[in-house]
Each structure stands twice: as C-alpha cells, then as structure tokens.
Amino acid sequence: xxxxxxxxxxxxxxxxxxxxxxxxxxxxxxxxxxxxxxxxxxxxxxxxxxxxxxxxxxxxxxxxxxxxxxxxxxxxxxxxxxxxxxxxxxxxxxxxxxxxxxxxxxxxxxxxxxxxxxxxxxxxxxxxxxxxxxxxxxxxxxxxxxxxxxxxxxxxxxxxxxxxxxxxxxxxxxxxxxxxxxxxxxxxxxxxxxxxxxx
Numbered sequence: 001x002x003x004x005x006x007x008x009x010x011x012x013x014x015x016x017x018x019x020x021x022x023x024x025x026x027x028x029x030x031x032x033x034x035x036x037x038x039x040x041x042x043x044x045x046x047x048x049x050x051x052x053x054x055x056x057x058x059x060x061x062x063x064x065x066x067x068x069x070x071x072x073x074x075x076x077x078x079x080x081x082x083x084x085x086x087x088x089x090x091x092x093x094x095x096x097x098x099x100x101x102x103x104x105x106x107x108x109x110x111x112x113x114x115x116x117x118x119x120x121x122x123x124x125x126x127x128x129x130x131x132x133x134x135x136x137x138x139x140x141x142x143x144x145x146x147x148x149x150x151x152x153x154x155x156x157x158x159x160x161x162x163x164x165x166x167x168x169x170x171x172x173x174x175x176x177x178x179x180x181x182x183x184x185x186x187x188x189x190x191x192x193x194x195x196x197x198x199x
Contacts, residue, residue, distance in 0.1 A: 004061035011054070014176055015047035018169040025164035038089025039164055045082035046158055048075055049151060049177045057184035073128070080125050083118055110160035117153030120146050144185055151181045 022028075022043055028036055055072035058065045091098045101111035124146035131139050155174045158165070 007061055011051065011060075014050060014173055018043050018047070018165050018173050021166035021169045022164035025166075027164050032093055034089045035093045038086050038093070041082045041085035041089065042158075043165060045079055045086060046154060046173060046177065048079045048082065049154060050173065050180055051075055052079065053147075053181045053184040057187055059184070059187075076125060076128060080121060083121050087118060108160075110157050113153045113160065114157040117150050117157055120149040120153060124150060140188070144188075147181065148185070151177060 019040065022040065028039075052072060052075055054060050055063075055068050055075060058068045060068065063071070087098065097106065097111075100106040101115050104112055104115065106112065124143055127134070127139065127143050127146060134142065155178060158170055158174055
C-alpha cells in the first residue's frame, strides 16, 4: 500500500509541478487568456505523455489490465484535445506564426519539432481508432513507432522553448517521459516483434 501511494504521489507531482511553476511565471504578465490557455494545454499534454505509457504497460498499482487500457484510451482522447487546444490558441493569438510552423518555414527549430509531434499524435490516435482493421502485431508496431515520434518530437519541442515552464521541472518531466516510454516499449518487446516480422 505504501509503495502504491508513493508511486501515485510521484506521478501526480511530476505532472502538477510544471503546471504550478508555469502558473507563477512572470512571462504570463500581459498575456492574453487564450495564449495562457494554449500554453497550459501544451504542458498538460506533456504530462499525459508520462501517464500514457504507464497505463499501456499496466504498471500503475491498483489498476487491472482492463481498467488501465480503458483509462489509456480516455487519456489518449485527452491528449489529442490538449494538442488541439494548444495549436488553436496559438492560432488565435498569432496566425502567421502557426502558418509558418505548419508549412515548416518557421525560423524557430522548436516549431518544426512541435508540428512533427502534433501530426504523430493525430496519426497514433487514428491508428488506435482503427485498431480492428490491423493485424495485432502490425498494429502494435505502427502505434509504437508513432508514439516514439511523438515522444521525441514533444521532448525536443519542450526543451528548445524558453517559456513559462521552469527549466528544472521541464527537464525532469521530459526525462521521466523518455524513461517511462522506453521501459514500457522494452517490456512489451515491441522491437522483438519487428525482428520476428523481418525474419
């Protein structure tokens, strides 16, 4: 019981601390509410990227596989919604910047990585929705590959941005996302399936 409480407390802290740090950032002064909402949606999406692999791997205490999978699906919808709010809010405040990002003509490297992660999130959600149309092994490989792109793109995007998230909390959360994703992919032996398919 104590171990379960510690795990859940650590998960909540890892997701909540960056939000609290951002809430106290002086960079929010004089910003439009839409811009602030877009920024917090991005931070929430990063937090969901930490939760998702843990749910997919059924490693969170107190959740049976069926419930863990169901919450994983709900959290996936929340992740897509957070990305949409993030991009839509930035569009409202600065349409030219969003157009430059979407056309990969933005001079800021973090925009490119953000757009790559965005399309990978949408693609992963589409593949998840069409799961029954795929063979199980092919589906797992496709979904896992897209998630790797999401994680890499999102982490690089977040690290390159000098925004409201504190450097320490941002690096810590990004590191946890990478470690959690890598561990679950390893535990599920996704790349073993790839080698078998090639063989």
